[in-house]
Structure formats: C-alpha cells, structure tokens
Amino acid sequence: MFYYKRIPRTDERIHEVYMLRYKVYCDEWKFENPEDHPGGVEIDEYDEHSSHFAVIRKDSDEMIGTTRIIFCSDRGFPLEGHAEIDQGALEGIDRELVGEVSRLAVSKDYRRRYVDKVMFEFREYDENYERQTKAERRKVDQEIVLNLYSCIYRECIEKKMTHLIAVMADGLYLLLKRIGIVFSKIGPSIDYHGPRTPYICCIDTTMQHLQKKHPEIYKRFTSMEP
Template sequence: MKQVKQRSFFEQASRIVGKNNKLGKLLAGYSKLREANYISSHFSSYLSPVLASNDELRKEVFNIRHRVYCEELKFEEENAEQLEIDEFDSFSMHCLIQHLNSDKFAGTVRIVRPQEEGQQLPIEKYCLNSITNRALDPTLMARKDICEVSRLAVPKEFRRRQMDNFEGAPTGVINQQTYSETELRCFPFIAVGLYFAAAGMALENNIKHAYVMMEPRLARSMSFVGIRFEQIGPVVDYHGKRAPYYINQKLLSSNLKPGFAKMLSDLRRKL
C-alpha cells in the first residue's frame, strides 16, 4: 500500500508540473527508478534463481518436470523413478526458482544448447516445418550460437487452487500461489523469472539466437513486461496450440520495462 501511495504521489506531482520541463523529467525518472527497485526487490524477497549445477539439483528439475509433464499434463509417460528426462538434457543448462520461505522449488526451465554437429534443438527435430521465416531457420546457424528455451514447468502448489485445472497453467500462463496475501503479488512473476533465468544463462554464454515453442497467449503475457518474442511461423498442434518464436539480445533489451530490466540484471548477477 505504501508503494502505491508513493507512486500515486509522484504521478500526481508529474501531472502538476508537466513532463516537458526539468523538474517534471526529474520526477518521472525518480518514479521509474523507484518502480524498478520495487519490482526487483519484491521478487528477490520471496524467490531466487538456482542454477542446477549438480546431480541433486538436476534431480529436482527432472522431478518437477515429471509432476507437470507426466502426471498432470500426460504429455509423457510416467515412470517409477518419477524423473522426466529426454535426449536433449545431456546438452542443456537447467535453472530452478526457489521459494525462499519454504525452500521449495517453484519452477524450472532449461536452455538446450547444442555444442556439436548432429545435436539438434527440439524445435529442429519436431517442429522445423512450422518455421516459415527462413532467415531465422536454426539449421542455418552455427551450433554454438543457438539455444532453445523449453520444459518450463511450475508445480501445482505454486499456482492458485482455482486455476489448477486451467489449460496452460503448468507451463507458466497462470502461476500464482496463496501462501499469503503479501506473497501473492509476487507469484505472477514466477514465469517471468524463469524466462529471465533462461535469458541470463544464454547471455552469460554468449548465445546469439534463442527459440521457443509456446502458446500465443503466453507470448502475449510476456509482452506485458516487455519480453517481445518474434513469431516466426503459424500456430501448430504440438502439445496444444503452439507457435515458434524467436528472440535475441537486442529484441530482449530494447523492449523491457525499467523494473523488469533491473530484475533481469539482478537475476543474472545471482546466477
């Protein structure tokens, strides 16, 4: 509430003095800075990215994926080990988002990053024909320069109860949690945090081109914070209605709103 009142004060002050003079610009800039600091600090108060750099953490990744992709969505067969692993994991980087108050993991994402000839992105193996923008065809790129964001998963306990059966919720379209009213404001950022984690991993490894197959409504929800994916083909039936999207560092950095740009910067430092 205090943050809302402060923001309202600066908005009113900016309207009174105008935006085209020195004081108006100063007030507007200060307001944006406060908002940027608030968004990033609010996220980091409850959630933190964790690079899955050992077998124990990767097991957490694969277990969350089993719960979401095998048990809930039925995209893959369940197995006794309760671990969802595929052929792309051997050349992927994985990240988790940890809920600090409970130490539980609130979601996971990976970037598939080929290193050798013959190693493909999932989009190349299963959905290449859906890419109609041939200038951005990943098969034309050097293997070290491409990656794919995939297997984003948010477990049920980190989504609102009434949304548990909402189509798309397990993969980030709806991702709120009801531990407390204060924390509830932060949990819509889980999917954003996961995409930022993927972006951070790609940027830190100098990967130039990133691809993702996702629902158009998830792409639209990401555009709200300024993550503007470029659609490079039509919607196809691939685990639901999905389309191929592309993003690079320029597309990411040129559209991010200030608060989320700072959130990405802070998240990269933590990774």
C-alpha cells in the first residue's frame, strides 16, 4: 500500500514535502500563517539542518505523509523555545547525538477518503461497521507512522544518534506507545497549537523494548528493505 523514503533537499520531491506541510499546517489546521509562507510551501529556518522523510502510495506515487529530524545546530531545537524542560532532563546527553522529530503531517485529502467511506458506503447505522471502520482507521494511522519512524530509526543508526525529542499531542504519544515506541515526559504540558507535551526517547532502550515486546515491528525497523 505504501513505501517510504528519505527525501534529500536536493531531490525535486522536497517541494512536495513543503507543499504537504503547507496544506496541513497552514490550510487545514491554521497553525502557521499562510502569509509567512508564500508560494504554497511551508519552510522554516530548521529545514537546512534536517533530514526529511515521506510516505508515498505505491499505486499512485502520491505523497501522503511526511516528517523530519532536526539536528543540533547553532539554532538549537524548536522544543527548547516552546516548552519548559525539566531541570536535568537532558543532562549527560550529547546534544550532537540528539534529534528533534518535527512537522509530522498527513494529507487531509487522503484522510477524507476514509471519511467518505464511513458516510456513504452504508445506509443504516451499523455499530459493528463503525467499530470495523475505526479499527481500519487506526490500522492505517499506525501504518503511516510506522513507515515514517522506520525512516527515522534508519537515519538515527546511520548518524549514530542516541536520543529523539519531540513535542506531541496525547493522541500521537498514545499511538506511538501502542506501536512500542515509548517516549518519556520531560516537562509540563503547554498550549502550543493545542495541548502539547515535551518528550524524549532513548533509541537503544526503545529498540530493546521492541525486540522483546513487538518483534515483528523490531524486525521491520532493522530490515534493510522498506
């Protein structure tokens, strides 16, 4: 159904990454001011210090999801400017080996197909069908996130990174936890595009957890095939 890939900034498809981010962050959720992002692309000062990843439909080659890892630079990490970090949370960790997961976006047009399916493919309320549709939605959400985090893991291994940080909504945190990717809270929740909480993930600890509790996902992450 999907494949995933790293999108270098020299790749012509990086424009699609920025366009998808614009649709989600500017048009759909209004998190960013469209006037600050002319040309229908959402780009910021951290992109030049990031690796970008995409999930793409195999049948249409449509890019339907994206995220990035922001690496340590003289700009610091966005998380540090938006959230209050617990004292000592990052103590003893080499910042050069930390990356911030950021700008996770999934196409609204893609999601809408599943809404249409719920609305128009049955005439009467069917509780079993509703449960089945919710289960299908969760499965698709999980598949998209798994594809993106497979990319992220491979990038971390290549660059010998030890930790990931992120500011996340509860829903994403719980989805990752269900998959077996466990982040730990490192500060109080904040109001940043809605309730968000800062987290950290130790890559080695997470992979040990996956190997023990979620061997199929561990195998997927460590396989050389996408």
